[in-house]
Amino acid sequence: MARPLGEVHKRFLQTMMAKGIIDGDKAKALLRHCCETHGAPINDHLDEFIEVINAQLQPMFMQIRKGMSEEDGLQYYALVNMAETDVTRMSSDYADNELELFRKKKTMDLIVDSDTGTASSTDILNCADSLQTKKLKKKETEHVLNRLVQDEWLKEKQGEYSLSTRCIMEMEPYIRRFYQDQVKLCHICHNVVLQCQMCENPTCGIKIHVPCVARYFKGRTDPRCPACEDFWPHEIPEVNRPSSQSQSAAKEGRAPKSQSTAQTSKTRRS
Amino acid sequence: MSQRKRPHNAPSSQSKGARNSMVLLADEDDDVSYTQPSTSQVQKGLDRLTPAQVDLKTAEVVQFIFVKDQKKIPIRRADIVKHVVKEYRNIYPEILKRTSRTFETVFGLSLKEIDSKNHVYILVNKLDPPDGELLSMTPSNPKTGLLFVILGIIFMKGGVVKESMVWNTLKKLRVDPGEKHVDFGDVKKVVIEEFVKQRYLEHVRVPHTEPLEFEFRWGQRADIEVSKVKLLEFMGQLHDQDPQSWSQQYREATTPQASTAPSGPVSQR
Ligand SMILES: [Zn+2]
Numbered sequence: 001m002a003r004p005l006g007e008v009h010k011r012f013l014q015t016m017m018a019k020g021i022i023d024g025d026k027a028k029a030l031l032r033h034c035c036e037t038h039g040a041p042i043n044d045h046l047d048e049f050i051e052v053i054n055a056q057l058q059p060m061f062m063q064i065r066k067g068m069s070e071e072d073g074l075q076y077y078a079l080v081n082m083a084e085t086d087v088t089r090m091s092s093d094y095a096d097n098e099l100e101l102f103r104k105k106k107t108m109d110l111i112v113d114s115d116t117g118t119a120s121s122t123d124i125l126n127c128a129d130s131l132q133t134k135k136l137k138k139k140e141t142e143h144v145l146n147r148l149v150q151d152e153w154l155k156e157k158q159g160e161y162s163l164s165t166r167c168i169m170e171m172e173p174y175i176r177r178f179y180q181d182q183v184k185l186c187h188i189c190h191n192v193v194l195q196c197q198m199c200e201n202p203t204c205g206i207k208i209h210v211p212c213v214a215r216y217f218k219g220r221t222d223p224r225c226p227a228c229e230d231f232w233p234h235e236i237p238e239v240n241r242p243s244s245q246s247q248s249a250a251k252e253g254r255a256p257k258s259q260s261t262a263q264t265s266k267t268r269r270s
Numbered sequence: 271m272s273q274r275k276r277p278h279n280a281p282s283s284q285s286k287g288a289r290n291s292m293v294l295l296a297d298e299d300d301d302v303s304y305t306q307p308s309t310s311q312v313q314k315g316l317d318r319l320t321p322a323q324v325d326l327k328t329a330e331v332v333q334f335i336f337v338k339d340q341k342k343i344p345i346r347r348a349d350i351v352k353h354v355v356k357e358y359r360n361i362y363p364e365i366l367k368r369t370s371r372t373f374e375t376v377f378g379l380s381l382k383e384i385d386s387k388n389h390v391y392i393l394v395n396k397l398d399p400p401d402g403e404l405l406s407m408t409p410s411n412p413k414t415g416l417l418f419v420i421l422g423i424i425f426m427k428g429g430v431v432k433e434s435m436v437w438n439t440l441k442k443l444r445v446d447p448g449e450k451h452v453d454f455g456d457v458k459k460v461v462i463e464e465f466v467k468q469r470y471l472e473h474v475r476v477p478h479t480e481p482l483e484f485e486f487r488w489g490q491r492a493d494i495e496v497s498k499v500k501l502l503e504f505m506g507q508l509h510d511q512d513p514q515s516w517s518q519q520y521r522e523a524t525t526p527q528a529s530t531a532p533s534g535p536v537s538q539r
């Protein structure tokens with residue numbers, strides 16, 4: 001059987017339960033803090049430490065999962081439900097028709113099917129008319145969308161909705177399974193890609209995460225698609241510096257607005 | 271903060287048929303009150319199930335309790351049975367035992383029965399609050415400060431105070447219960463509804479009063495979770511006074527008491 005958990009593990013897990021998601025730097029700081037609190041030797045092996053917790057969480061269908069944010073390219077750790085899922089974490093908080101609005105065939109579909117990984121409020125409002133469980137009025141739909149943003153399932157920017165980092169991390173298996181025909185994988189890091197840049201060659205059309213774009217094209221004067229060699233017609237963002245010591249963004253367990261580092265979950269920076 | 275919601279219908283790996291019959295049974299049994307099965311009934315029930323089925327049900331109960339606890343709502347056995355355990359009710363004691371063990375060994379939490387007549391449970395933290403924190407469970411929640419002021423008032427007055435006195439004291443601290451507060455919103459509602467529902471406070475009518483009068487006492491969760499020493503330190507900071515100068519309260523806070531705190535002396539470690 002799995003190794004028993006000590007107080008350091010339990011305190012780390014309790015904080016993860018409370019915060020839901022934290023970035024890599026904060027996770028390391030948290031581990032250090034938990035060690036200090038219990039007078040344990042400082043442990044720098046975060047991933048091994050988390051493996052021990054995960055072994056115990058597995059029978060509960062929970063897991064601390066590591067992944068990259070599509071937005072800032074940072075590495076994050078999120079406590080997720082592995083229940084292959086009808087979005088189980090939500091089901092206690094939302095009514096059936098509210099869940100339907102979010103789920104398959106509705107908001108999720110719009111987001112996954114789009115080229116940009118976003119859905120406009122207008123399109124979401126339109127699909128609220130065709131809910132099978134119980135129709136939502138315009139006002140009600142707007143209210144549900146607000147709650148989904150507040151609970152950090154969705155992010156909203158100027159009327160465009162996208163999936164939050166934590167939501168993507170938790171639902172990645174679900175997205176891969178239920179949208180296997182629509183969803184694309186990032187050409188660079190091979191994870192599910194929603195918000196991205198896309199090759200404009202109609203016979204190619206590969207997608208790359210924005211932070212992966214920054215890393216891949218860094219320093220190239222003539223950016224070309226890694227698959228078809230066509231000119232890459234999008235603005236190449238800067239690779240962001242890692243902010244390992246930055247405490248300002250490290251206070252809340254949320255995805256920070258500030259940009260820090262472009263890094264993927266599969267490639268380790270040297 | 272965003273103490274996270276846990277799902278309530280956790281994974282269902284049962285076959286379709288099993289799930290359907292589960293729904294049917296649950297509907298029929300909704301109003302049937304639960305009777306504790308005997309040890310031999312539990313054993314018989316376990317013999318008929320695979321270990322995986324029992325594990326799955328345990329996981330569902332754990333998730334269900336997390337959802338409730340996130341809002342600090344006490345959990346009734348009747349609800350666990352009705353909403354989660356369902357047709358596994360004949361092995362409920364075994365499932366509860368495993369659930370309780372999971373909370374202790376994995377999460378550092380302890381499932382405490384706070385009402386043995388109606389079988390009501392709460393989750394309490396087995397880990398000591400970090401230095402300087404009043405409670406482990408509510409990270410940086412502004413309401414914790416409000417709660418501690420009120421628990422402090424009650425403690426200083428020997429365990430029970432009139433409702434009006436609590437409001438007056440809060441006013442002196444510039445928290446007017448008649449006005450909307452920036453952090454707390456409707457203060458009276460938070461105190462009388464939220465804290466009471468969470469079992470941090472008891473709010474009871476004083477008999478034979480006209481007009482009606484109410485008084486506050488500590489609730490069971492406060493007895494279990496709140497350290498009186500830390501509370502006195504908090505009061506000391508608030509009033510700029512050495513906590514030891516309240517000698518009677520200080521003595522009470524530092525004497526381990528057997529009566530008030532149920533079996534889990536989380537706050538006294
Ligand atoms: Zn990528």
Ligand SMILES: [Zn+2]
Pocket residue numbers: 199200201204205206225226227228229230
């Ligand atoms: Zn291309």
